[in-house]
Amino acid sequence: MDIKDFTIRSFHDGLLKKKFSAREAAEVFFDAIGAEDRKYGAYLRLTKDTALAQAEHVDHRIASGEEVGALAGVPLGVKDVILIKDELVSGASKILSTYKASYDATVIKKLKKEGSVFLGYTNCDEFAMGSSTENSGIQITKNPHDTERVPGGSSGGSAAAVAAGLAVAALGSDTGGSVRQPASFCGVVGLKPTYGAVSRFGLMAMASSLDQIGPIAKTVEDVAILFRA
Numbered sequence: 615m616d617i618k619d620f621t622i623r624s625f626h627d628g629l630l631k632k633k634f635s636a637r638e639a640a641e642v643f644f645d646a647i648g649a650e651d652r653k654y655g656a657y658l659r660l661t662k663d664t665a666l667a668q669a670e671h672v673d674h675r676i677a678s679g680e681e682v683g684a685l686a687g688v689p690l691g692v693k694d695v696i697l698i699k700d701e702l703v704s705g706a707s708k709i710l711s712t713y714k715a716s717y718d719a720t721v722i723k724k725l726k727k728e729g730s731v732f733l734g735y736t737n738c739d740e741f742a743m744g745s746s747t748e749n750s751g752i753q754i755t756k757n758p759h760d761t762e763r764v765p766g767g768s769s770g771g772s773a774a775a776v777a778a779g780l781a782v783a784a785l786g787s788d789t790g791g792s793v794r795q796p797a798s799f800c801g802v803v804g805l806k807p808t809y810g811a812v813s814r815f816g817l818m819a820m821a822s823s824l825d826q827i828g829p830i831a832k833t834v835e836d837v838a839i840l841f842r843a
């Protein structure tokens with residue numbers, strides 16, 4: 615299974631044609647992350663047990679004849695400032711190294727309904743304050759196209775994961791360019807939605823009146839699919 619070029623559309627087509635199961639795909643992504651991410655540092659922590667359970671649920675739905683949407687089973691990265699219930703989320707800071715989210719962000723709740731699979735938390739500048747992902751409190755992320763260069767920030771881990779083929783798409787947050795700039799640096803597509811179009815509930819605030827959660831993906835179509843969801 616060549617996961618590098620997966621778009622949301624091509625993943626969905628392959629899943630429905632039974633070229634692979636959602637669980638098989640998730641396992642291949644985890645294998646790739648284990649083998650390759652040491653070069654890039656895109657992920658801070660993986661949510662493997664949860665992801666495999668999510669994938670198996672999608673496979674069960676398909677096997678039982680249920681119609682599933684375009685995001686079902688799609689492996690996503692999530693910036694480490696967006697809450698997923700019962701998962702550690704730190705804002706890329708050692709200050710919150712033991713903080714476990716007690717609820718889902720609204721965007722996570724919506725994507726869970728779509729059947730998306732969350733591979734893990736991606737690196738960012740600490741508390742989303744930065745523009746290079748060199749200012750994480752945990753590790754530095756590198757640009758997959760040239761590891762001597764930065765991936766941009768603050769959503770650099772999300773952009774790097776997508777550019778490296780270690781997630782089909784990802785969520786970031788943008789206050790003053792933190793989705794758009796790393797997407798540009800990494801050669802992928804990012805969108806800062808119009809303020810109020812996407813709920814900020816469950817997002818660690820950097821500057822509440824400017825923050826927006828936004829999608830990062832390989833294509834404009836994929837960004838549109840995520841944004842609509």
